[in-house]
Amino acid sequence: RELRVAPGAPPAHPSNSHLYQKLVEYLPEVSDGQLTGQLLGPEVVSLGQMKDALQSQLVEVGNILPLYFPADLPNMALAGELALSGREPHAMAAAMTEYMVTCDTCQQELKKFGVVYLGSGSSDVYAILTKKPVKTAEDLKGLRLRSGGAPFSRFAEHFGAVPANIPVGDTFESMSQGVIDGSMASVGDLLSFRLVELVKDVTLVPLGTYHATSDFTVSGTTWESLSPEERKQLATAANKANVDFTQRWGYEMAAEATKAAKDAGITFVDPDPAFVKAVQDFAEADKETAAKVAQERFGFTDAGDRVARFSALVDKWNGIFQEVKGDPAELTKRLDSEIWSKVDFSTYGT
Amino acid sequence: MSVETGLYGIAILGLLLILRVPVALALIAVSFGGIAVLIGLRPAVGIVTSTPYSFVASWTMSAVPMFLLMGFVCFHAGLTANLFTAAKAVLHRVPGGLAISSIFACTGFAAVSGSSIACAAAMGRIAIPEMVEAGYRPSFAAGALAAGGTIGALIPPSILMIVYGVFAETSITQVFIGGIGVGLLTALSYCLVVFALCWLRPDIVPRRLHHDAEAGSALAALIRIWPLGLLVLLVFGGLFSGYFTATEAGAVGAGGAVILSAVTGRLDRRVIRISLLETLSTCASLFIIGIGASMFTRFLGITGLSGFLGSFVSDADLGYGALMTIIVVIYLALGMFMEPFGAMLVTLPVILPVLKSEGISLVWFGVLVVKLLEIGMITPPVGLNVFVIKNVAARYVSVVDVFKGVTPFILADLVVVVATITFPALALALPQWLAQ
Amino acid sequence: MSRTIFLLTGLADRLSRLLAFVAGIGVILMMVHVCADVVARVITGASLPATVEIVSYYYMIIVAFLPLAWVEWKEQMVSVEIIEFLLSPGLRRASDAAVALLSTVIYGVMTYATWATAMKNFHTGTFVVALQTKIVTWPGYILPTLGFALAALITAIRLFQLASGTERPLRTGDVAA
Numbered sequence: 001r002e003l004r005v006a007p008g009a010p011p012a013h014p015s016n017s018h019l020y021q022k023l024v025e026y027l028p029e030v031s032d033g034q035l036t037g038q039l040l041g042p043e044v045v046s047l048g049q050m051k052d053a054l055q056s057q058l059v060e061v062g063n064i065l066p067l068y069f070p071a072d073l074p075n076m077a078l079a080g081e082l083a084l085s086g087r088e089p090h091a092m093a094a095a096m097t098e099y100m101v102t103c104d105t106c107q108q109e110l111k112k113f114g115v116v117y118l119g120s121g122s123s124d125v126y127a128i129l130t131k132k133p134v135k136t137a138e139d140l141k142g143l144r145l146r147s148g149g150a151p152f153s154r155f156a157e158h159f160g161a162v163p164a165n166i167p168v169g170d171t172f173e174s175m176s177q178g179v180i181d182g183s184m185a186s187v188g189d190l191l192s193f194r195l196v197e198l199v200k201d202v203t204l205v206p207l208g209t210y211h212a213t214s215d216f217t218v219s220g221t222t223w224e225s226l227s228p229e230e231r232k233q234l235a236t237a238a239n240k241a242n243v244d245f246t247q248r249w250g251y252e253m254a255a256e257a258t259k260a261a262k263d264a265g266i267t268f269v270d271p272d273p274a275f276v277k278a279v280q281d282f283a284e285a286d287k288e289t290a291a292k293v294a295q296e297r298f299g300f301t302d303a304g305d306r307v308a309r310f311s312a313l314v315d316k317w318n319g320i321f322q323e324v325k326g327d328p329a330e331l332t333k334r335l336d337s338e339i340w341s342k343v344d345f346s347t348y349g350t
Numbered sequence: 351m352s353v354e355t356g357l358y359g360i361a362i363l364g365l366l367l368i369l370r371v372p373v374a375l376a377l378i379a380v381s382f383g384g385i386a387v388l389i390g391l392r393p394a395v396g397i398v399t400s401t402p403y404s405f406v407a408s409w410t411m412s413a414v415p416m417f418l419l420m421g422f423v424c425f426h427a428g429l430t431a432n433l434f435t436a437a438k439a440v441l442h443r444v445p446g447g448l449a450i451s452s453i454f455a456c457t458g459f460a461a462v463s464g465s466s467i468a469c470a471a472a473m474g475r476i477a478i479p480e481m482v483e484a485g486y487r488p489s490f491a492a493g494a495l496a497a498g499g500t501i502g503a504l505i506p507p508s509i510l511m512i513v514y515g516v517f518a519e520t521s522i523t524q525v526f527i528g529g530i531g532v533g534l535l536t537a538l539s540y541c542l543v544v545f546a547l548c549w550l551r552p553d554i555v556p557r558r559l560h561h562d563a564e565a566g567s568a569l570a571a572l573i574r575i576w577p578l579g580l581l582v583l584l585v586f587g588g589l590f591s592g593y594f595t596a597t598e599a600g601a602v603g604a605g606g607a608v609i610l611s612a613v614t615g616r617l618d619r620r621v622i623r624i625s626l627l628e629t630l631s632t633c634a635s636l637f638i639i640g641i642g643a644s645m646f647t648r649f650l651g652i653t654g655l656s657g658f659l660g661s662f663v664s665d666a667d668l669g670y671g672a673l674m675t676i677i678v679v680i681y682l683a684l685g686m687f688m689e690p691f692g693a694m695l696v697t698l699p700v701i702l703p704v705l706k707s708e709g710i711s712l713v714w715f716g717v718l719v720v721k722l723l724e725i726g727m728i729t730p731p732v733g734l735n736v737f738v739i740k741n742v743a744a745r746y747v748s749v750v751d752v753f754k755g756v757t758p759f760i761l762a763d764l765v766v767v768v769a770t771i772t773f774p775a776l777a778l779a780l781p782q783w784l785a786q
Numbered sequence: 787m788s789r790t791i792f793l794l795t796g797l798a799d800r801l802s803r804l805l806a807f808v809a810g811i812g813v814i815l816m817m818v819h820v821c822a823d824v825v826a827r828v829i830t831g832a833s834l835p836a837t838v839e840i841v842s843y844y845y846m847i848i849v850a851f852l853p854l855a856w857v858e859w860k861e862q863m864v865s866v867e868i869i870e871f872l873l874s875p876g877l878r879r880a881s882d883a884a885v886a887l888l889s890t891v892i893y894g895v896m897t898y899a900t901w902a903t904a905m906k907n908f909h910t911g912t913f914v915v916a917l918q919t920k921i922v923t924w925p926g927y928i929l930p931t932l933g934f935a936l937a938a939l940i941t942a943i944r945l946f947q948l949a950s951g952t953e954r955p956l957r958t959g960d961v962a963a
């Protein structure tokens with residue numbers, strides 16, 4: 001059985017190279033060649049078209065970014081609101097995965113959407129990429145910074161910067177024109193969106209992660225047609241690729257981009273300790289805001305409990321990450337034993 | 351998944367076009383049918399569901415209606431009427447002077463517009479009527495402007511180059527600078543086409559203007575175009591001072607044109623009505639073709655076109671000449687049917703690895719690929735620049751006329767392509783010199 | 787029957803004008819909104835909220851789809867007329883009828899497909915978040931359906947007129963007529 005799979009991103013992006021190309025590689029390995037994948041590139045299905053592509057069976061397994069569909073996936077959007085608490089990409093990806101697999105309302109949302117969820121990944125910890133150095137909270141005042149989501153906007157406004165709402169593909173043009181002074185983004189964006197040519201300074205304050213992803217979203221019709229064994233095989237391959245993806249996006253790419261940035265003469269600014277402290281305090285306080293936002297926007301009456309549950313899972317997986325010393329193979333095993341081995345594939349997602 | 355289905359699709363598309371089916375609907379019908387055959391009816395409906403909305407709901411695309419509106423307001427309010435009086439007065443001794451000035455105007459406009467369609471649209475409405483009135487053959491005038499528009503994507507800013515830079519992970523700035531050289535070379539080659547035709551076929555390009563202006567009126571004419579001068583200053587000045595982006599430049603230009611027409615007393619109900627109607631009719635007919643082209647790209651993507659093309663270029667024994675010939679042929683062939691972004695997404699994943707292993711400069715290739723894709727904007731049967739020019743000059747030409755009119759310019763383009771491949775310095779000298 | 791067609795023709799004429807009028811307002815609003823955004827940014831340092839979203843999800847959709855019926859009404863869809871000179875009046879009429887039939891079918895399929903999506907988005911209450919503002923986007927999804935449906939009606943009327951020999955004289959080439 002060949003599955004049509006689509007990352008919605010070009011080959012250089014880790015969600016293509018380390019998520020979907022790996023899935024296509026792992027599928028026959030875990031299924032004795034019974035399951036294979038045909039990869040459809042972004043020219044066939046872009047991220048914005050993924051919902052329709054999955055619901056119409058054009059694509060059978062696809063990469064969904066809930067940011068594009070917040071009304072459909074409120075629980076994922078809620079977890080996305082908690083971006084600022086991200087410190088360890090692997091822990092965030094795992095917490096997100098456990099949260100989604102084990103919560104009933106999440107599963108109901110996915111069912112309504114017509115899809116089945118098979119795990120998340122995470123970016124590296126976002127940084128402030130600017131044309132002039134940001135060392136203290138004072139330096140942020142008045143800077144226009146691209147924001148990739150509501151939590152980053154709240155961060156910018158709290159520190160007196162002006163968040164700018166710009167499509168990610170327009171970041172280069174806007175920054176080169178001087179319409180924005182910088183971006184709150186993954187260090188990897190220096191390479192992915194060529195900001196390395198424009199940015200002069202990088203400030204690594206713990207800004208949080210982008211972890212509200214649904215890496216492998218299986219069309220409900222396809223899932224129905226698979227036997228419990230095949231579903232388990234698909235989930236096993238997905239779990240391995242999820243970890244590869246986070247290892248790449250959250251760690252290796254950030255390291256490569258950092259090196260390229262240093263070669264290009266970009267300064268890595270040492271933030272003032274008081275600034276770092278202020279950022280951490282804000283991130284902690286922002287959890288309450290996130291709960292309030294989720295309550296107002298999605299009508300969660302128990303938003304506070306959900307935030308607490310997600311935070312507890314982040315703590316749990318931070319602990320596991322320490323235990324296994326960040327080893328990806330060990331993490332894959334722990335994700336399997338803690339989450340996927342407890343899933344009954346004859347009923348999951350149906 | 352089969353490439354044969356894709357080839358049948360292309361053949362049926364050609365047939366439908368010959369049978370006078372509107373371009374947009376032919377593209378949509380073939381894509382829908384093709385996907386239904388390959389995967390099934392439900393996915394085919396899925397493509398129809400998502401493509402129209404996702405193609406149009408785009409911030410960068412918003413520059414197109416805005417630049418169109420700017421061009422139409424300038425024309426109908428008469429802001430540009432004196433421009434060509436001035437051009438005639440200044441250039442009346444230059445053979446093909448009006449065509450030359452149109453090509454220069456496109457080159458200048460290229461520096462504020464990120465896309466080739468916006469460039470062709472805004473300049474076409476202004477220049478073609480003037481040229482026809484001065485005795486140029488309408489098909490040639492339309493062809494000159496359709497081709498002139500392609501300079502818009504070669505000279506920075508350029509949306510295509512940004513997308514290429516992100517995809518190829520190569521310096522956008524360097525590709526931009528490389529584009530200046532090839533953009534200017536293109537303009538020069540177009541001027542040579544004008545001179546050549548002027549000499550060989552005075553029935554197409556008049557050697558002298560019908561009415562020689564007196565020398566004294568040149569200055570007077572130049573003074574009378576001050577509102578237009580102010581508009582140019584506003585758009586260029588604002589863009590280069592970093593007040594807005596190339597996407598926003600269209601709206602600023604349109605706003606400026608409206609205000610300048612109003613303060614000079616030339617904006618009335620008729621001007622507003624006709625400018626809006628022309629903007630809307632051009633946008634709607636252009637966007638529906640864009641939607642069709644985008645669906646067709648999705649269909650060809652599903653057939654496995656990318657891997658099929660890869661099998662041609664991945665042969666390790668190919669020399670530089672053979673490899674480049676194949677690449678040029680691939681882009682010219684795809685450019686006939688596909689829109690440039692789709693053609694880039696389909697080809698780059700298989701071509702870039704080969705270039706990297708051959709040690710070919712990705713900056714240079716970026717310039718070349720944009721040039722090749724821009725040729726596709728004016729080649730039959732699906733040439734977006736030709737369609738936009740047909741729309742703004744519907745009074746004078748048919749689609750087939752415009753395709754005829756661009757033919758000499760396509761030949762000039764091919765010379766530029768060969769020159770760029772033979773002398774990579776044409777694209778690389780400037781970025782390398784600036785990098786030192 | 788012919789009375790129905792007469793009424794439908796009048797309706798299609800008026801509706802396509804109305805949609806084009808609304809689209810004209812959309813063009814003006816897009817221009818004013820983007821200019822205001824630039825001015826606000828230059829003066830105060832901050833942009834107007836959600837300009838990118840409103841331009842992409844409203845003005846652009848309005849400008850692209852609402853005038854479609856009007857373009858069909860004026861018979862200004864772009865086609866490549868290579869065999870025009872080969873056609874006798876009778877053949878031309880048959881060819882026009884075939885094109886009108888195919889167009890009606892395609893617009894019909896597009897109406898159906900986009901309608902289904904519009905309903906789904908309406909029930910979900912689709913929105914995006916711009917910075918911290920919730921921008922409702924579901925109403926925009928109905929506009930393609932509106933444009934395609936009216937375009938289908940117009941090509942269907944043309945098909946009927948060609949079949950019954952009551953077509954109005956062609957008015958091509960005059961954009962603003």
Ligand code: NA
Nearest residue numbers: 460463502507
């Ligand atoms: Na340009």
Ligand code: NA
Nearest residue numbers: 685686726732
């Ligand atoms: Na073409």
